[in-house]
Amino acid sequence: MPAILNYAEAYQAGLQQRYAANGLLYTQKLWNSPSNSVLKFSGTKTIKVPKLLIKNGRKDRTRRSITAVEANYENQWETYELTNERYWSTLVDPIDVDETQQVTSIANITNSFDDLFEQIQEIEVVMMATFFVERYxxxxxxxxxxxxxxxxxxxxxxxxxxxxxxxxxxxxxNSFIAESSHIFVTEDVTLDISSQCRLYNNKSGLTFEITYVDNPVELDHHLEIYCKRVV
Known part of the structure; x- marks a missing residue:
């Protein structure tokens, strides 16, 4: 049987490679994040994120006795559904293509759309997030x-x-990061935030405790905010 081409995946990969090489795709590292490999897709719109649950802590024991050993963890899955869909379309008349000597071909029109940064801005926006700081x-x-x-x-x-x-x-x-499950990076270095605060995302309704805030090498280039989800 002939191989099935997934046009969406091939087109997405081509866009990322093209604009990353020119330094235009600022979120390239996030798109290629190693954590992507732990995600599981269920259908076309549902994403499952693994969550490791430790059932019990340390227990008292009796010396010189062997206790039964059993699994003390459980692998759970948090489910998220993609709710926003985007598209772009155009109509090309074959006569226009002929009269313009292929200038108005669908390939040139698509390339012009991409080069005007609408496409690359869409990719960047998908990776960006908006949070609100909560203070006690x-x-x-x-x-x-x-x-x-x-x-x-x-x-x-x-x-x-x-x-x-x-x-x-x-x-x-590492002691702080070991307690963290996520990282939020912002270019707002004037942000008044510490481990006494929390982050809230109004789209997902999720809240995250802040475990550590870092201004790398004190360069005031960006802030790295390590956090973990509030259960």
């Missing part, structure tokens, strides 16, 4: 005149890039 702040007093604290959400969103950690990231802060 005093909101009032109870009947005993004691302060009441609640999580308060900033009104201004923070834009950046969000990705899963693979577990092999090299850093001098």
């Amino acid at each position: 702040a005093e909101v009032g007093l109870n009947r005993l005149k004691e302060p009441i604290y609640q999580w308060q959400r900033d009104s201004d969103p923070v834009n950046g890039w969000f990705d899963m950690l693979t577990g092999d990231e090299a850093s001098s802060t």
